Amino acid sequence: MEQTKADPRARLLTAAESLLLESGFDSVSIRAVCAAAEMNPAAVHYHFGSKERLIAALLESRIGPAWFEPVARLHAESVDVRDIVDAVVGPLVTMAADPTGRLYLHLLARLVLGRYELDWSDRWFSLDPFVELLQHNVPGLSTTAARQRWAMSFELILGQFGDPLAGDRTLSPVQVETLCRFVTAGLSDEVVEA
Template identity: 50%
Template structure:
């Protein structure tokens, strides 16, 4: 086999791999949104994608990691640009919370988007150790920003605050019905208050 043949075979293999991965994501998305994450098996995903029964494990490693890839691919672009431009030196905690909440408000107005939010909410809350790969799906990036916005706040406390904040946000937007504007305002204000509370400077006692 000459070099040209090797290049053609490699390109064909790469295209097939990409096509199978895309088909698996699309099949999983449709099944998850129709039947719910827990009711869908790996075998069903592979069958719907017309792929080998081992395809999910080959391309993603597990059903959980396929779900991570699906949610990151569908939702990460909605937050990435505004968050990448966020400058703690020029903004407040309220600005950061608004940046986080605004896409949720937009998504929940679309029936399919609302289903994505329900999947995100239920998966993230039930899989606290999911292997997220995109930076804005990981607490480290958020903790760094909050430490810069709240003087004296430790990284560990910032992580705890964000864990609680995201649990509340996901629970609110992951319901069956869209949140009303007053509910969104109340949720945002509550999250801002929790994230922005001044750091404790005195000795802390354990309960």
């Protein structure tokens, strides 16, 4: 707790998270975050540059390690594309079961699907490691094709898990399985049979 008080970025992240859980993205202003953190009204701009970059930092600190650790473990191995998809989707299923996790998914979907230009500091918040992983496991796949496939796959995945208009909807196990099969087919050119 003392470290959070001393670290202005951590104070702003904690205040933003609390306000976002209470009110949602559209209702939370930069001024409100600064006030809740008991900081100067310009603190968010000074430390993050914008509301969207504050949200990006929040997501990196809160979901980055849990979401990407399963995928990172696969990075050096030869695996089935389905194993990669399961490693990406599995943590999202867990997050979607919790109100705070759903908030993170809504925020991530808003930033990614809204095409905000953000400088993510965590490499796993870019397509690059996913492209490398897919190319390692799908021989002959070009970087361009792998990037396009992942971009479309993440749009679909985040649309399903993070659509703010869906409220507290959670995907059923059958819907998750269908999503995983569809994404696997799109990434690997496999034909999915019903």
